[in-house]
Amino acid sequence: MTKLEYLKESPSQTAGPYVHIGCTPNFIGNAGIFKEDLGARMVNEQSKGQRITIKGRVFDGTGTPLKDALLEIWQADSEGLFNSPSETRGDADPNFTGWGRQPVNLETGEFCFETVKPGSVPFPDGRAQAPHINFWIVARGINIGLNTRMYFPEEEEANAADPVLSRIEHRVRVPTLIAKQSGDTYTFDIYIQGENETVFFDI
Amino acid sequence: MSKPTTNAGPFFPRDRNWHPQALSPNYKTSVLRSPQKALLSFGNTISETTGPVFGHNMLGELDHDLVLNYAKPGESALGERIIVHGHVMDEEAKPVPNALVEVWQANAGGRYRHKKDGYLAPLDPNFGGCGRVTTDENGYYAFRTIRPGPYPWPNGVNDWRPSHIHFSLFGSGFAQRLITQMYFEGDPHIPMCPIVRTINDPAAIEMLVAKLDMNHTVPMDARAYRFDIVLRGRRSTMFENRMEGN
Numbered sequence: 357m358t359k360l361e362y363l364k365e366s367p368s369q370t371a372g373p374y375v376h377i378g379c380t381p382n383f384i385g386n387a388g389i390f391k392e393d394l395g396a397r398m399v400n401e402q403s404k405g406q407r408i409t410i411k412g413r414v415f416d417g418t419g420t421p422l423k424d425a426l427l428e429i430w431q432a433d434s435e436g437l438f439n440s441p442s443e444t445r446g447d448a449d450p451n452f453t454g455w456g457r458q459p460v461n462l463e464t465g466e467f468c469f470e471t472v473k474p475g476s477v478p479f480p481d482g483r484a485q486a487p488h489i490n491f492w493i494v495a496r497g498i499n500i501g502l503n504t505r506m507y508f509p510e511e512e513e514a515n516a517a518d519p520v521l522s523r524i525e526h527r528v529r530v531p532t533l534i535a536k537q538s539g540d541t542y543t544f545d546i547y548i549q550g551e552n553e554t555v556f557f558d559i
Numbered sequence: 560m561s562k563p564t565t566n567a568g569p570f571f572p573r574d575r576n577w578h579p580q581a582l583s584p585n586y587k588t589s590v591l592r593s594p595q596k597a598l599l600s601f602g603n604t605i606s607e608t609t610g611p612v613f614g615h616n617m618l619g620e621l622d623h624d625l626v627l628n629y630a631k632p633g634e635s636a637l638g639e640r641i642i643v644h645g646h647v648m649d650e651e652a653k654p655v656p657n658a659l660v661e662v663w664q665a666n667a668g669g670r671y672r673h674k675k676d677g678y679l680a681p682l683d684p685n686f687g688g689c690g691r692v693t694t695d696e697n698g699y700y701a702f703r704t705i706r707p708g709p710y711p712w713p714n715g716v717n718d719w720r721p722s723h724i725h726f727s728l729f730g731s732g733f734a735q736r737l738i739t740q741m742y743f744e745g746d747p748h749i750p751m752c753p754i755v756r757t758i759n760d761p762a763a764i765e766m767l768v769a770k771l772d773m774n775h776t777v778p779m780d781a782r783a784y785r786f787d788i789v790l791r792g793r794r795s796t797m798f799e800n801r802m803e804g805n
């Protein structure tokens with residue numbers, strides 16, 4: 357009889373309150389080890405597409421913002437291509453990394469990403485996905501990183517047809533994934549628990 | 560050894576009973592920081608199967624040497640000198656090359672170089688507690704550091720963390736992203752720790768316990784610990800769903 361032999365994934369553990377030491381040392385003043393914090397800059401002067409700012413906070417079950425969270429985002433460029441070796445559909449904008457990492461402010465809990473608005477990317481069956489940004493959130497008390505997505509409020513039609521948003525059974529929860537817009541600034545608040553709990557993904 | 564993974568398909572589903580549960584009441588901070596509603600499961604799209612990759616040329620000369628990378632010239636960090644090394648593989652035991660491994664830890668006295676850590680143990684002026692390395696073409700990594708000390712933390716009245724090193728890993732796709740902790744073989748604090756015990760299966764905990772490796776120890780210099788890491792495997796794209804007729 358054939359026996360299937362697979363390894364198990366290493367189990368996750370919390371990033372703890374001092375994640376900055378390893379991931380954003382310059383942010384907490386531990387200068388001189390790395391020249392700059394990885395993921396701090398996603399764009400440069402030559403990046404193509406519409407520049408946007410994404411701000412927000414991460415709230416616990418009492419509505420208190422987390423002061424020790426770290427967020428990472430991953431997204432397509434303005435044409436819908438990923439700056440990744442696994443991208444086989446074409447070459448992404450070399451002046452846009454697609455990946456960002458930001459700690460929240462230690463006093464206010466606010467995070468801020470300077471990026472570009474992503475283009476649409478295909479779902480595996482060929483349908484279009486609405487423009488979106490993948491989020492990954494770690495912090496003390498979070499035992500395994502939380503995955504979610506941010507969508508854009510002005511993309512009403514695309515959002516209505518999005519294959520992932522369409523999977524959300526309780527339609528009242530869809531707005532938890534849609535940012536609020538003010539000019540080129542989007543606010544995306546994340547609620548770990550409570551009435552407005554953000555939809556988190558098992559991907 | 561098998562060949563490095565070249566698949567670009569979806570990742571194997573995560574075994575969420577193997578990983579710690581989000582809500583683990585004995586780790587008190589998790590109570591208000593765990594989602595209460597079910598996660599939405601869906602197969603990977605290209606947003607999850609792609610991910611950033613970091614080149615070896617991004618790294619500084621001492622990024623993998625925590626004994627020296629914060630030390631004044633001619634000095635070095637205090638504590639038990641150790642080399643931590645191992646393979647990063649996927650669930651099919653294929654090596655994961657070019658994986659970025661970031662580490663951070665307390666000093667030999669159990670104190671972190673962080674403005675929010677007020678533990679009594681003193682800072683070591685020669686120790687920053689931060690390093691990084693990328694795996695080679697065979698998925699192998701190694702860095703040098705000092706063994707971190709255990710320290711007390713406010714959870715129960717008298718909870719102590721076992722000596723541990725935090726690890727952050729990037730594979731080839733964003734859905735492989737993983738943060739975990741490495742413990743040291745023989746540490747009596749491991750089975751007592753509420754954070755370790757967020758993991759239910761003893762075999763899963765065992766994966767996070769590094770083994771003393773005398774063969775890689777550098778005589779008269781530093782002992783070695785072996786710590787292998789497994790990231791999610793992925794399918795080939797050969798039979799993935801496409802629109803009929805495409």
